[in-house]
Amino acid sequence: MGNYGKHVFVLGAGASHESANIPLGKDLVWNYHVDCGLLVPYDNTGPDLREENENFTNYRKFLELAASIFPEFKSLPKKWDNRGMNVFRLYSRLEKRHYIDELLELLQKQGNKEGAKLVKYLIFEHIAQASFNRPNTSYKRFVKEILKIKRPQTTSVISLNFDCMLQEKEFINEVYFDYLINFDWIDHNRTQFYRCSNPIPLIKLNGSLDWGICENCGRLHLYYPFMYRTFYKNKACTKQQCGGGVTPFIVIPHEKYGEKINSLWNIAKNHLKDADQVTVIGYSFPEYDKDVIKLFQDSLNTNVRIEVVDKCQNDQKKKQTEYLKKKYMELFKLSIEIITLDGFSDYLDIQGNQADIRRTSNQKGER
Numbered sequence: 001m002g003n004y005g006k007h008v009f010v011l012g013a014g015a016s017h018e019s020a021n022i023p024l025g026k027d028l029v030w031n032y033h034v035d036c037g038l039l040v041p042y043d044n045t046g047p048d049l050r051e052e053n054e055n056f057t058n059y060r061k062f063l064e065l066a067a068s069i070f071p072e073f074k075s076l077p078k079k080w081d082n083r084g085m086n087v088f089r090l091y092s093r094l095e096k097r098h099y100i101d102e103l104l105e106l107l108q109k110q111g112n113k114e115g116a117k118l119v120k121y122l123i124f125e126h127i128a129q130a131s132f133n134r135p136n137t138s139y140k141r142f143v144k145e146i147l148k149i150k151r152p153q154t155t156s157v158i159s160l161n162f163d164c165m166l167q168e169k170e171f172i173n174e175v176y177f178d179y180l181i182n183f184d185w186i187d188h189n190r191t192q193f194y195r196c197s198n199p200i201p202l203i204k205l206n207g208s209l210d211w212g213i214c215e216n217c218g219r220l221h222l223y224y225p226f227m228y229r230t231f232y233k234n235k236a237c238t239k240q241q242c243g244g245g246v247t248p249f250i251v252i253p254h255e256k257y258g259e260k261i262n263s264l265w266n267i268a269k270n271h272l273k274d275a276d277q278v279t280v281i282g283y284s285f286p287e288y289d290k291d292v293i294k295l296f297q298d299s300l301n302t303n304v305r306i307e308v309v310d311k312c313q314n315d316q317k318k319k320q321t322e323y324l325k326k327k328y329m330e331l332f333k334l335s336i337e338i339i340t341l342d343g344f345s346d347y348l349d350i351q352g353n354q355a356d357i358r359r360t361s362n363q364k365g366e367r
């Protein structure tokens with residue numbers, strides 16, 4: 001980590017995927033059954049799918065929605081009903097236009113509010129269920145080994161992820177975070193550790209699953225971050241006599257959410273402008289993330305040190321190194337330092353080794 005000034009960490013889907021099995025963008029919702037299906041009991045009459053069908057009610061609705069939008073998926077609901085004991089896999093046939101962010105954009109254009117609500121609800125369900133009881137090792141280490149020893153004044157985190165795996169129960173008293181967004185209501189269990197002392201800015205540009213927005217009055221709620229799959233089912237607004245339903249406040253790239261989220265993008269811009277060092281973990285600036293690319297293009301200064309933490313197969317490393325260097329040069333006119341292509345956990349190992357070396361040499365110096 002060295003003696004650099006302001007340090008911004010950027011967390012992408014790859015970081016959450018490695019730490020807590022959070023689905024990547026391309027798999028979100030579509031792979032829900034593959035990731036979270038049950039082992040179905042079987043007797044003489046066939047598989048007993050009752051519990052599964054109950055758990056995947058919304059997914060069945062989603063398949064109907066997909067069938068109504070994409071002609072190539074017309075037969076999905078029927079296939080689902082006849083899946084028997086099989087895992088329901090659609091993966092190989094998906095294109096970018098099928099991905100959930102594009103689908104949500106389409107639904108919004110069509111004015112299909114119920115459809116958009118269903119998709120957002122399923123994003124939550126899939127992430128909550130896929131990460132349930134997972135070890136979350138990398139984020140735990142990131143908090144304890146890196147963020148804890150950093151000064152909050154010089155460190156911030158920009159996250160592009162919806163999940164709140166950086167907010168684990170055992171991180172309480174280790175590091176506090178500040179979302180830098182105004183909530184109208186905060187769960188009393190959350191107030192015990194939200195923003196307590198010296199919080200580190202955690203700027204979530206796409207919203208967060210623990211932020212709930214009232215569909216009726218726009219009231220923004222902050223919930224306790226450890227949420228079960230059905231958390232948002234029939235969740236009601238806390239405002240007296242409002243009666244609105246609350247959905248997770250998650251924002252798809254193209255969506256304009258007005259002031260609430262725009263202010264966060266401006267804050268991110270300022271943090272990036274001030275940054276001496278930016279470490280990008282598990283994020284690849286895909287072409288379709290135009291707003292994110294523009295944000296970084298408008299903000300990064302020419303002297304910034306960019307570190308990249310990525311993951312690929314061993315035999316792809318040479319190619320990936322060239323690809324990444326070229327990409328950053330083209331997008332930002334910046335050269336980068338690739339710290340590792342072995343992922344988030346290897347980055348943490350490297351940082352740990354460097355800290356050990358520094359400690360040893362400091363001790364020698366003191367003698």
Ligand SMILES: [Zn+2]
Nearest residue numbers: 214217237242
């Ligand atoms: Zn309300």
